[in-house]
Amino acid sequence: MTSLLQLKAVHRAFGDRSVLRDVTFDVTPGRLTGFVGANGAGKTTTMRIIMGALAADSGTVTWGGAPLTRDDRRRFGYMPEERGLYPKMSVSEQLIYLGRLHGLGADAATRNVDALLDRLGLSERAGDKLEKLSLGNQQRAQIAAALVHEPDLLVLDEPFSGLDPLAVDTVLTVLREYTARGVGVLFSSHQLEVVERLCDDLVIIGEGAIRAAGSREQLRRAHALPRYEIRVDGDAGWLRDQPGVTLVDLDGAHAVFDLAAGTDDQSVLRSALDRGPVRVFRPVTPSLAEIFREVVR
């Protein structure tokens, strides 16, 4: 198990423009934390501050309760927005070099690189210069570079952009191996469907401020509308006259409706059953994309 990373009230301005305001969230060991926000929302700036590439104007970043040190950061794996590998050097050569820079012995570095390239499906390209690889494979190599020294925490800026669905699954499987060992992973993305599928925890940032943070389930519950879906055998049009019901969508036997506060969903269900069989009756949980639109509006 590794430590908890905590950001508290982090502020950062460029000139007189405030780009991070009171940024507070945690990256919990063993969990995949998705960091989502529109272009320019402040994701990269936040990650640079975590990695020490940029200083915060105020606020704290702590690791296991103590201020982050350079040594701590050396134990982190970082995939920066501006990818950092050399185009003209072979994939395995530079990964081994990076592993050694992080303090691994030659044997351990070679072993780690071989294993990682295998896991990421890049073994056959190990001897190729990076620039000869497809963009998707270059991206996998960049991810390998963040993992080569067996980091305690991963900070990955858009690791899934430019990957096809199969590659997303491969990378996800590898990241899950890290979280299973207790490593915390923070990854940014603006692909909500990807984040929705992958993350345990979620941090939503909009214009430099955290709009929502918590586990996927917490966010879903917190933003759950009193909305229901129903499918009956006959026509569901009677719902129009049902007290406390506002129809959102009606299509013959299928309807989506909102319930006014204090209205008992079971009484609606009973009314439906009085009229015939009910095939579906369930609360509708909002998708991440809907929550995102709601909180960044």
Ligand SMILES: Nc1ncnc2c1ncn2[C@@H]1O[C@H](COP(=O)(O)OP(=O)(O)OP(=O)(O)O)[C@@H](O)[C@H]1O
């Ligand atoms: N060095 C800098 N000097 C001035 N402004 C900057 C600098 N770096 C970032 N910014 C501004 O800070 C804001 C946040 O940028 P940041 O790159 O953190 O956003 P982001 O959420 O990562 O966006 P994207 O998804 O587009 O990468 C943007 O408005 C950006 O223009």
